[in-house]
Amino acid sequence: MLRFILTRVSLIIPTFIGITLLAFFLIRLVPGDPIETLAGERGIDPARHEQLRKEYGFDKPIIVQYGIYLTRVLQGDLGKSMITQEPVINEFSSLFPATVELALCAIIFALVFGLPAGIIAAIRRNSIFDHGVMGISLTGYSMPIFWWGLILILVFSVQFDLTPVSGRIDVLYYIEPITGFLLIDTLLSDEPEAFWSAVNHLILPTIVLGTVPLAVIARMTRSAMLEVLGEDYIRTAKAKGLPRLRIVALHALRNALIPVVTVIGLQVGVLFTGAILTETIFSWPGVGKWLIDAIFRRDYPVLQGGALLLGVVVMSVNLLVDLAYGLINPRIRHTR
Amino acid sequence: MTTETMEAPAVAAPTATPPHPLREFWSYFSANHGAVAGLVVIVAVVLVALLADVLAPHSPYLTDTSIALKPPFWQEGGSLTYPLGTDPIGRDILSRMIYGARLSLLIGIVVVAVSIVLGTVLGLVAGFFRGLTEIFIMRLMDIVLTLPSLLLAIVIVAVLGPGLMNAMLAVALVILPHYVRLARAAVITETSKDYVTAARVSGAGTLRLMFKEVLPNCTAPLIVQASLGISTAILDAAALGFLGLGAQPPSPEWGTMLADAREFVLRAWWVVTFPGLAILITVLAFNLLGDGLRDALDPKLKRS
Numbered sequence: 080m081l082r083f084i085l086t087r088v089s090l091i092i093p094t095f096i097g098i099t100l101l102a103f104f105l106i107r108l109v110p111g112d113p114i115e116t117l118a119g120e121r122g123i124d125p126a127r128h129e130q131l132r133k134e135y136g137f138d139k140p141i142i143v144q145y146g147i148y149l150t151r152v153l154q155g156d157l158g159k160s161m162i163t164q165e166p167v168i169n170e171f172s173s174l175f176p177a178t179v180e181l182a183l184c185a186i187i188f189a190l191v192f193g194l195p196a197g198i199i200a201a202i203r204r205n206s207i208f209d210h211g212v213m214g215i216s217l218t219g220y221s222m223p224i225f226w227w228g229l230i231l232i233l234v235f236s237v238q239f240d241l242t243p244v245s246g247r248i249d250v251l252y253y254i255e256p257i258t259g260f261l262l263i264d265t266l267l268s269d270e271p272e273a274f275w276s277a278v279n280h281l282i283l284p285t286i287v288l289g290t291v292p293l294a295v296i297a298r299m300t301r302s303a304m305l306e307v308l309g310e311d312y313i314r315t316a317k318a319k320g321l322p323r324l325r326i327v328a329l330h331a332l333r334n335a336l337i338p339v340v341t342v343i344g345l346q347v348g349v350l351f352t353g354a355i356l357t358e359t360i361f362s363w364p365g366v367g368k369w370l371i372d373a374i375f376r377r378d379y380p381v382l383q384g385g386a387l388l389l390g391v392v393v394m395s396v397n398l399l400v401d402l403a404y405g406l407i408n409p410r411i412r413h414t415r
Numbered sequence: 416m417t418t419e420t421m422e423a424p425a426v427a428a429p430t431a432t433p434p435h436p437l438r439e440f441w442s443y444f445s446a447n448h449g450a451v452a453g454l455v456v457i458v459a460v461v462l463v464a465l466l467a468d469v470l471a472p473h474s475p476y477l478t479d480t481s482i483a484l485k486p487p488f489w490q491e492g493g494s495l496t497y498p499l500g501t502d503p504i505g506r507d508i509l510s511r512m513i514y515g516a517r518l519s520l521l522i523g524i525v526v527v528a529v530s531i532v533l534g535t536v537l538g539l540v541a542g543f544f545r546g547l548t549e550i551f552i553m554r555l556m557d558i559v560l561t562l563p564s565l566l567l568a569i570v571i572v573a574v575l576g577p578g579l580m581n582a583m584l585a586v587a588l589v590i591l592p593h594y595v596r597l598a599r600a601a602v603i604t605e606t607s608k609d610y611v612t613a614a615r616v617s618g619a620g621t622l623r624l625m626f627k628e629v630l631p632n633c634t635a636p637l638i639v640q641a642s643l644g645i646s647t648a649i650l651d652a653a654a655l656g657f658l659g660l661g662a663q664p665p666s667p668e669w670g671t672m673l674a675d676a677r678e679f680v681l682r683a684w685w686v687v688t689f690p691g692l693a694i695l696i697t698v699l700a701f702n703l704l705g706d707g708l709r710d711a712l713d714p715k716l717k718r719s
Contacts, residue, residue, distance in 0.1 A: 097558035101570075108574045217449075217706075221699040223650055225657045226673055226691025229680050233688070237681055352565035356654060360677075370566075371658060374573045386570050390562050397561065 087401050094394055102387040103148050106379055113137065116379050157384030162376055167384035171366060176259025177247060178365035181357065182350045184281055185288035186343065193293045194339075197300025201308060202327060212297055219294030224353055228287040228360035235283060242283050245362035249276040288357045292346045299342045303335040310334075337404075344400025348393050443711035450707020456700035464516040471510035472496070475667040479505035484683045500685040502676060508685065511667035512693050518668045519697060522583055522652045523645035529587040531594050531641055538598025539625045542606065553599070556592035564589045564647075565654060572660040579652075579668070582661035586651045590644050597640055601633030635712040642705035646698040653694050669694045 109116050114131050115123065123131070132138050136147050151157070157167040193216075200212040235241045247261055248254065252273040254264050262281070265274040307313065308331055316326045355367035362368065366385060373381035433439070445451055463470060483505040486493040493500060499509040537556075541549040559567065571585035572578075605611060606629065614628045655661035656670025664675055669690040676686035 093554050094558050094561055097555070098562070101558070101562075105570060105574055110576070214449075217702060218695070218699060221646065221650070221695060221702050223653055223657075223670070223691055223694045223698070225654060225670075226687070226694060229673070229677065229687045230691065233680055233684050237684075348561070348563040352563040355563075355565055355569065356657070359658060370569070374569065374660070382570065382573055386562075386566060389566055393563060394561050 098390040102383050158380035160381045161378045171388050174366045174369050180260045184285040188285050188289035189292035193296030197297040200301045201304030216294035216297040219290045225356045231283050284357050284361045288353045303338045307331045307335045347396045440711050447707040449703045453700040453703030464520050467513045471513040473507035473510040475511040475514040487685050499689050502686050515667045515669045519649050523649045526583050526587045526648035527641050527644045530591045534591050534594025535598045538595040542599040542602025556595050560592045577660045579662040582655040586648050597636050605629045639709040646701035650698050
């Protein structure tokens, strides 16, 4: 077991180095002088230029520069935003909970609708329901979610005036961040309306971000269930005369869930990609919007640090899924 | 060598001859109604793109503020001159969408062509030479796969500067690992087969083995992935356009049109609805086609 964990953990080291290399060279590939890029000052005088060159270590060989950069990253120093002068890591950690809250809600939404839809589609194979689910999920999979968000705003916010268009909570409320998750923080506060305001703000972004994972989960669940339902042990269970519900829920679903869990793990990267677009549409104050804003402000330290941190987060989640998968399924653990 | 012995197999042959591969493929493919529908839509989009100059009622760039934000013809205030209405600076939305089909197809095809060529070569190299070369290539691809695709594309575009060319390059790099992995996996299964050994024994060089022997036998998965890749490419390029990092205004790219229209969502539903619908339908068509191709080309997945 320990061996399994150690191999899996050691496998991410090259990936981590690759991500840091990418982030390191990112700044150096930006057209123009890297010092002016990093310092955010244009047309500075030679003396200051020289001083900054020393400060950032640009006078040293590139390998040494990378070494310095890597050491800093491992100490959690990712530089300062050129606009706010705040350390990048602080900005990231203050915005990250908003993204996580949105992503969690989206994946829960996707599971709540995707799993049952996939299961029923598999049981009633080739029925109208099955064709409907497959058609809708392929459409969801093909959805340009930035457009989907605009359409939902058009219908629910503009036509029916049901949901707010942007932000996380009504401006009326000020909630002291405790966990950073507004749904929890508002419950801890003594304003029950604030909680409902937060829920209301979450609905549309959750649907938008959850659509693609929902489609993937429904399709995956259906095909995994179909495969399992054809197995001999299901026929045995049927021959024994077990109730249908028991066969589906106990015998089939448990085995079908293994590939589905993997797919959910792989959706983390997709979720962050989607979060960038969703946050932009709904002005959601998370890391996705922060990164896009950084591009337009040419705030390269934020872009560099933010991309690195997001990459590390996705990498770690993938690792955790991998490990959890090994724990659940001994067949995986013992290969390699 | 009498005529009788020559004739005997000739008579037996017709019953034993399998159907022509293309015919067999079509019989599987046409049984899948979704795939056929996808193909029909794609052909229609291609025709629209090719005939844009004839079909478009107006220039996609011509602005006229006196007719700004006209609704589609079936709504009050709309007219058939501008069937799907006009955008905030008075350009005909239908004409822009017709020219947009050109851009989107171009993006899809160029991006997939670039990454399929590069990916196949890298995959063949990895699969043939194994060892350090393979580890290096595959680890690099794993890193690319680890990062969320759009994030990586955004970072690349942020470095190179916004624009259609850079966006296409970024998307091509992002989808590259799929082709590398496919090509490598196919090469590894194929190289152990007898026909490759036979070719090697008869003195074929590595390049010949790679491109003349092995490659033609692993095209099926690549074709399937190409069809699915075009949909990803169109979607990602449109997303970049929407974020202001892809094609730049006044280019009639569908994603860029949506970016321009975003702030008018409250006043004019048509400026946001139609370009997105075009993206959705085109992407859906390529996904349907890809699914159909996979079912028809890959016997292992057939009827599963």
